[in-house]
Amino acid sequence: MNLLYVSSSLFGDQGKSSQLADHFIAQWQQQNPGSRVTRRDLAANPIPHLDGAILQANMTPADKRTPEQQALAAVADEAIAELQNHDVLVLGVPMYNFGISSTLKAWIDAVARAGTTFRYTANGPEGLLKGKKAYVLAARGGAYQGTPNDTQTPYLKTFLGFIGITDVTFVYAEKLNMSADQQPQILAAAKAEIDKLISA
Numbered sequence: 784m785n786l787l788y789v790s791s792s793l794f795g796d797q798g799k800s801s802q803l804a805d806h807f808i809a810q811w812q813q814q815n816p817g818s819r820v821t822r823r824d825l826a827a828n829p830i831p832h833l834d835g836a837i838l839q840a841n842m843t844p845a846d847k848r849t850p851e852q853q854a855l856a857a858v859a860d861e862a863i864a865e866l867q868n869h870d871v872l873v874l875g876v877p878m879y880n881f882g883i884s885s886t887l888k889a890w891i892d893a894v895a896r897a898g899t900t901f902r903y904t905a906n907g908p909e910g911l912l913k914g915k916k917a918y919v920l921a922a923r924g925g926a927y928q929g930t931p932n933d934t935q936t937p938y939l940k941t942f943l944g945f946i947g948i949t950d951v952t953f954v955y956a957e958k959l960n961m962s963a964d965q966q967p968q969i970l971a972a973a974k975a976e977i978d979k980l981i982s983a
């Protein structure tokens with residue numbers, strides 16, 4: 784069981800989503816000794832936003848790419864191979880301006896590739912990344928869970944399902960910026976939920 788942790792907090796390891804992910808990984812490693820954990824830090828090493836040249840390079844078969852296209856496509860190729868090679872995906876997901884971070888969106892744009900992570904069939908789209916489990920650790924200043932303003936939950940469920948990852952569990956730490964006094968309790972409650980998930 785290998786775990787890929789994709790982080791995107793602007794606050795690095797101090798980010799609340801990062802703190803939840805660190806806790807998750809520490810507990811998970813105890814339960815899965817000897818497993819490999821890979822971290823992709825999108826805030827420290829952002830993936831370039833998708834543009835026309837990158838899209839063209841990504842869509843060109845590897846043996847037909849020009850040297851320039853090979854360099855452009857290498858970023859997404861690597862992100863896809865990394866995702867394919869891990870069993871468990873942990874996304875640290877801050878809420879910024881009512882959505883996911885732009886760096887996480889850039890990662891999603893990189894790993895969504897027709898014929899590789901999904902394909903279209905006569906019966907509709909089919910996700911090609913089967914048998915994986917994902918955990919989304921969401922940190923938010925306000926409270927959105929279960930309301931129409933929670934854009935992150937349906938979006939991430941839809942996207943992950945589209946590429947074949949249908950087993951997705953969300954853990955939320957909300958109201959983090961509503962009262963500084965409450966922060967430790969909110970984080971402790973989310974960590975306790977993580978402990979339950981991992982020991983289940």
Ligand SMILES: Cc1cc2nc3c(=O)[nH]c(=O)nc-3n(C[C@H](O)[C@H](O)[C@H](O)COP(=O)(O)O)c2cc1C
Nearest residue numbers: 792793798799800877878879880881922923924925
């Ligand atoms: C640029 C920016 C935008 C934010 N926008 C929102 C928002 O739209 N809704 C919200 O509830 N919190 C918002 N927040 C608060 C964050 O969700 C909160 O700080 C959370 O802890 C971020 O996760 P992180 O600590 O892992 O980075 C914002 C914070 C920043 C820095």
